[in-house]
Amino acid sequence: MSVTKLELRTALGPVYRDVLPNPPRACTPEEIPVIDLTPMFSDELYERQKVASSIRSAAVNKGFFYVKNHGIPTDTIAQCKQQVLNFMRQPQEKKDSVSSQKYSKYFNGYLGKRTSQISPSETADVRESFSFRYSPDIDPDHPMDLSEIPEEVRPWIRAEEFVWEGTKHLPGFKEDLLAYWGGCLTLARRLVRMFALSLDLEENYWDDKVTFPGADGVCNYYPTRNEEEVDQKFVHLGSHTDLQLFTLLWQDSVGGLQVLTREGQWLKFKAPPIEDTIVVNIGDFMMRLCNDIYKSTVHRVTNDSAIERVSLPFFFGLNFNCVEGVVPSCTSENNPARYEPISCGDWCQMRFKLERNDFEKQEAKKSMAPSAMVVEA
Numbered sequence: 066m067s068v069t070k071l072e073l074r075t076a077l078g079p080v081y082r083d084v085l086p087n088p089p090r091a092c093t094p095e096e097i098p099v100i101d102l103t104p105m106f107s108d109e110l111y112e113r114q115k116v117a118s119s120i121r122s123a124a125v126n127k128g129f130f131y132v133k134n135h136g137i138p139t140d141t142i143a144q145c146k147q148q149v150l151n152f153m154r155q156p157q158e159k160k161d162s163v164s165s166q167k168y169s170k171y172f173n174g175y176l177g178k179r180t181s182q183i184s185p186s187e188t189a190d191v192r193e194s195f196s197f198r199y200s201p202d203i204d205p206d207h208p209m210d211l212s213e214i215p216e217e218v219r220p221w222i223r224a225e226e227f228v229w230e231g232t233k234h235l236p237g238f239k240e241d242l243l244a245y246w247g248g249c250l251t252l253a254r255r256l257v258r259m260f261a262l263s264l265d266l267e268e269n270y271w272d273d274k275v276t277f278p279g280a281d282g283v284c285n286y287y288p289t290r291n292e293e294e295v296d297q298k299f300v301h302l303g304s305h306t307d308l309q310l311f312t313l314l315w316q317d318s319v320g321g322l323q324v325l326t327r328e329g330q331w332l333k334f335k336a337p338p339i340e341d342t343i344v345v346n347i348g349d350f351m352m353r354l355c356n357d358i359y360k361s362t363v364h365r366v367t368n369d370s371a372i373e374r375v376s377l378p379f380f381f382g383l384n385f386n387c388v389e390g391v392v393p394s395c396t397s398e399n400n401p402a403r404y405e406p407i408s409c410g411d412w413c414q415m416r417f418k419l420e421r422n423d424f425e426k427q428e429a430k431k432s433m434a435p436s437a438m439v440v441e442a
Contacts, residue, residue, distance in 0.1 A: 076308070196283045279410070312378055
């Protein structure tokens, strides 16, 4: 059976995965587990350890899992989704007024259709997105002014106000997006304690390292593909792994998320996705911290439906200034640390820089005349 090589970008350079020639298939209930988070809110440690045990099993064997009873109200999610649609259905010039490529240093703002290519093995991404980063003044757990946070943290705050200034004409836009984002941040800080327990660490092991965390809010909009994009097999979001500790993903009823198994088979998440759940997946930095006990999983998105799709990923990591190595519970005399310490911020910047440079090179080649291409070759 022939396989193809899928190239993936990582902070340390390209890696490759074998992909079977089989078409994507629907996953079974056993392949993507559903974890009930109700015990996580208990005062009893043994109850919280039940959640930690389930997370460990899913993280070791799958890298992806659903969570239910997560605590984010349905209405909060619905209002956020509607605001995403309100923004994306605007005239193009309105969206371009908060363009990430024109106005942002840190990937905040609007990214247009086919203006990025996350996978070097696949097409440009047929998606639009609106992104914003953590700022201490919008932190629901302990809001404060930027001037109040530790000096060593301030250079790593990547929020930019233009994303909100340029969307003031949309009633409730900022408030509704931040309500969902804030719910994800509170949930993530609880979940990171469960991850600590799952790795045989003290529950509060990371508490002082997620006070001003990487907490990226992204609103993805996946339009239906036109005939040209179908013929050329454009993907909506190319194959990749996520960067930080873990990702929380709410997706609407349309479906489209696919994950790659370790055997090289693409799996479709249930269509429609399981109602009132959020998907959690392991990021590269978590894999690094636990010495590869947990694996970040390759995934992509293709919207093959006749209607538009919205997803709301939230990317969570440690404070960007925190330099962290492999945690002590994941090493032994026979299993030494495989990775040197690095800060979460430096780790992310390495990959972001690589992705942007690669895309700019590809766009430059496309714009070159044929004679110029021959000279370069």
